[in-house]
Amino acid sequence: MTVEITRPDAPDAFVAVRDLRVHFPTEDGLVRSVDGLSFRLDRGRTLGIVGESGSGKSVTSLAVLGLHNRRTARISGEIWLDGEELVAAPPERVRALRGKKMAMIFQDPLSSMHPYYTVGAQIVEAYRIHNDVSRKVARKHAIEMLGRVGIPQPARRVDDYPHQFSGGMRQRAMIAMALSCDPELLIADEPTTALDVTVQAQILDLIRDLQRDFDTAVIVITHDLGVVAELADDVLVMYAGRAVEYGGADDLFERPEHPYAWGLLGSMPRLDREPAERLLPIRGTPPSLINVPPGCAFHPRCAYCELTGGLSTTEVPPLTETAGGHLVACHLAPEKRREIWENDVRPTLESR
Amino acid sequence: MSLQVAESAIQQAEHADEAGGGLWREAFRRLVRKPAAIIGAIFVAIFVIVAVFAPLIAPYSPTATDLSQIKGPGHIPGPSSTHWLGLDDLGRDVFSRMIYGARQSLVVGVVSMAFGMVGGIILGLLAGGLGGWVDATIMRFVDMMLAIPGLLFAIGIAAMLGQSLVSVMIAIGVVNIPVFARLLRGQMLAQREADYALAAKSLGVKRSRIILGHVFPNSLSPVIVQGTLTLATAIIEAAGLAFLGLSGADPAIPEWGRMLADTQKFLTSAPQLVFYPGIAIVLSALGFTLLGESLREALDPKNRR
Ligand SMILES: Nc1ncnc2c1ncn2[C@@H]1O[C@H](COP(=O)(O)OP(=O)(O)OP(=O)(O)O)[C@@H](O)[C@H]1O
Ligand code: SF4
Ligand SMILES: [Mg+2]
Numbered sequence: 001m002t003v004e005i006t007r008p009d010a011p012d013a014f015v016a017v018r019d020l021r022v023h024f025p026t027e028d029g030l031v032r033s034v035d036g037l038s039f040r041l042d043r044g045r046t047l048g049i050v051g052e053s054g055s056g057k058s059v060t061s062l063a064v065l066g067l068h069n070r071r072t073a074r075i076s077g078e079i080w081l082d083g084e085e086l087v088a089a090p091p092e093r094v095r096a097l098r099g100k101k102m103a104m105i106f107q108d109p110l111s112s113m114h115p116y117y118t119v120g121a122q123i124v125e126a127y128r129i130h131n132d133v134s135r136k137v138a139r140k141h142a143i144e145m146l147g148r149v150g151i152p153q154p155a156r157r158v159d160d161y162p163h164q165f166s167g168g169m170r171q172r173a174m175i176a177m178a179l180s181c182d183p184e185l186l187i188a189d190e191p192t193t194a195l196d197v198t199v200q201a202q203i204l205d206l207i208r209d210l211q212r213d214f215d216t217a218v219i220v221i222t223h224d225l226g227v228v229a230e231l232a233d234d235v236l237v238m239y240a241g242r243a244v245e246y247g248g249a250d251d252l253f254e255r256p257e258h259p260y261a262w263g264l265l266g267s268m269p270r271l272d273r274e275p276a277e278r279l280l281p282i283r284g285t286p287p288s289l290i291n292v293p294p295g296c297a298f299h300p301r302c303a304y305c306e307l308t309g310g311l312s313t314t315e316v317p318p319l320t321e322t323a324g325g326h327l328v329a330c331h332l333a334p335e336k337r338r339e340i341w342e343n344d345v346r347p348t349l350e351s352r
Numbered sequence: 353m354s355l356q357v358a359e360s361a362i363q364q365a366e367h368a369d370e371a372g373g374g375l376w377r378e379a380f381r382r383l384v385r386k387p388a389a390i391i392g393a394i395f396v397a398i399f400v401i402v403a404v405f406a407p408l409i410a411p412y413s414p415t416a417t418d419l420s421q422i423k424g425p426g427h428i429p430g431p432s433s434t435h436w437l438g439l440d441d442l443g444r445d446v447f448s449r450m451i452y453g454a455r456q457s458l459v460v461g462v463v464s465m466a467f468g469m470v471g472g473i474i475l476g477l478l479a480g481g482l483g484g485w486v487d488a489t490i491m492r493f494v495d496m497m498l499a500i501p502g503l504l505f506a507i508g509i510a511a512m513l514g515q516s517l518v519s520v521m522i523a524i525g526v527v528n529i530p531v532f533a534r535l536l537r538g539q540m541l542a543q544r545e546a547d548y549a550l551a552a553k554s555l556g557v558k559r560s561r562i563i564l565g566h567v568f569p570n571s572l573s574p575v576i577v578q579g580t581l582t583l584a585t586a587i588i589e590a591a592g593l594a595f596l597g598l599s600g601a602d603p604a605i606p607e608w609g610r611m612l613a614d615t616q617k618f619l620t621s622a623p624q625l626v627f628y629p630g631i632a633i634v635l636s637a638l639g640f641t642l643l644g645e646s647l648r649e650a651l652d653p654k655n656r657r
């Protein structure tokens with residue numbers, strides 16, 4: 001066993017990401033998928049990362065697990081996990097942490113499992129990487145895990161192939177695989193997007209229960225604010241590779257201050273309404289990450305851009321604290337933002 | 353929308369219950385529903401059974417001559433009740449020779465295909481698994497080989513190795529190496545980017561194990577399909593080399609390509625002698641091609657329900 005030495009400058013949070021940048025040099029130019037992202041997370045807590053497609057959510061999660069190809073991705077900044085820095089750590093060290101200390105569940109469980117191996121064999125393999133046990137013991141553990149995640153008749157289903165499982169069962173099996181070595185950090189990247197609504201709710205319940213039992217730190221990545229409302233303690237709103245708003249879930253849902261977050265809330269499906277009338281999409285499209293708009297990257301789509309005296313189009317707004325632990329990156333004065341939210345945005349959202 | 357999702361979930365669940373095994377079993381189930389596959393399989397089965405049980409099926413020895421039937425120089429007796437396909441110019445039973453010829457063709461086809469496949473898998477695995485300069489070097493070499501026309505290349509190798517059946521098999525094998533190598537390498541490069549490879553990596557599986565244990569087995573199906581198709585071309589190529597006299601085998605041992613070569617001088621007087629080996633080559637090759645193409649379709653994920 002390697003002794004983990006905690007560096008003196010290590011942050012006290014269980015997970016701390018500091019100024020993370022993930023850039024991809026491509027033929028068309030440098031893709032700045034993640035550009036200066038920081039967040040922290042403690043054991044037993046859940047961070048929700050939200051943002052439209054292409055905002056850099058998956059790239060962030062892959063960076064935390066060290067899954068980017070080192071030849072094609074340029075990564076800088078710091079990723080601390082339980083006192084260990086991972087960006088500069090040797091790849092073999094990070095590999096040893098994967099599965100054991102941190103694990104991930106993916107969006108599409110069918111394509112994320114190997115088609116030729118049984119579900120059980122895949123859990124056995126995951127378990128035996130980090131635990132020196134016989135196949136028999138590992139198989140017992142696999143059956144136990146399948147039972148834990150709510151698969152009926154686990155002793156029989158353990159020998160099934162992934163395609164013999166239904167979508168929801170597969171996601172459960174995927175979770176069993178990810179949790180087989182009791183990771184302390186679990187990243188769930190769109191864990192329920194591929195599932196239908198009732199199964200979605202079951203999977204979210206499952207993640208919550210498992211987190212409580214294992215005291216796991218969870219990062220849930222999604223563009224569905226409903227999932228975040230269900231699970232997250234803290235929320236990070238990403239836009240074009242940066243954080244535009246970051247705070248407690250209450251802050252985000254009750255007192256959001258960033259115009260983009262308002263837009264996301266407006267486009268959040270409300271289950272009590274007819275599909276056609278429950279969406280207020282944000283106008284325009286997400287920016288290219290090769291030519292990110294100058295100043296505030298959101299300005300071409302922002303209805304309040306004019307109110308900042310041209311600052312929005314020239315200077316990148318820093319992420320600053322607006323109230324205890326609630327951070328916002330917008331040039332509008334905090335009072336102005338609160339005023340717009342209370343008098344303008346919130347009434348519109350509630351009346352629709 | 354959610355209705356659709358629910359419906360598809362139900363369909364999936366039903367499908368999940370009825371499907372009983374791995375992908376190959378599922379592919380097999382699709383295969384037996386294809387008429388082309390059935391026809392191909394019948395041809396292949398006949399060919400293999402005849403080849404394996406040749407001594408039991410053939411009524412005569414392939415080398416025995418029955419001169420009593422030959423009524424003078426240049427007379428080639430046609431089909432009769434004792435000799436179903438007639439005799440050849442030396443008085444040997446054509447039917448028995450055709451049966452024994454199947455044996456020869458099958459051996460040459462299988463051995464040379466296996467040679468090419470194993471060689472191609474080794475090169476493809478090294479290139480697709482290690483990448484970098486190993487990949488670049490191997491692929492340059494493979495591209496060079498692919499630039500030479502196959503049959504010409506095989507003739508060159510066979511001529512260089514000397515006239516023998518073994519050199520024919522090696523020549524055909526070598527010619528087929530690049531196709532297998534290229535196929536496997538391309539498939540592995542694509543599969544390395546697949547979700548399951550990333551998921552395995554996210555669990556801490558070692559790179560070597562991901563490549564050998566996950567990516568490689570999942571990259572083999574096009575190679576196996578190609579193997580079936582190669583059996584067809586190998587049989588034709590073997591016949592071609594024999595036709596050119598490169599197989600160097602004992603002329604007494606029947607071989608379809610050689611029979612074709614030896615009998616072409618009777619094309620006008622006894623055309624059946626040319627017709628039999630010709631049709632045998634075509635049908636056996638057709639069988640493997642039909643089977644291979646159907647297998648390709650059955651394994652194609654796009655055709656999965
Ligand atoms: N390997 C790569 N090379 C070049 N660009 C990449 C690479 N991986 C991701 N990107 C780019 O980075 C951007 C962010 O991608 P990412 O997958 O993180 O988005 P996301 O927020 O997860 O979106 P979604 O909700 O669609 O999953 C995208 O524009 C994508 O094209
Ligand atoms: S900085 Fe300007 S453009 Fe950006 S969100 Fe704030 S108001 Fe809108
Ligand atoms: Mg994503």
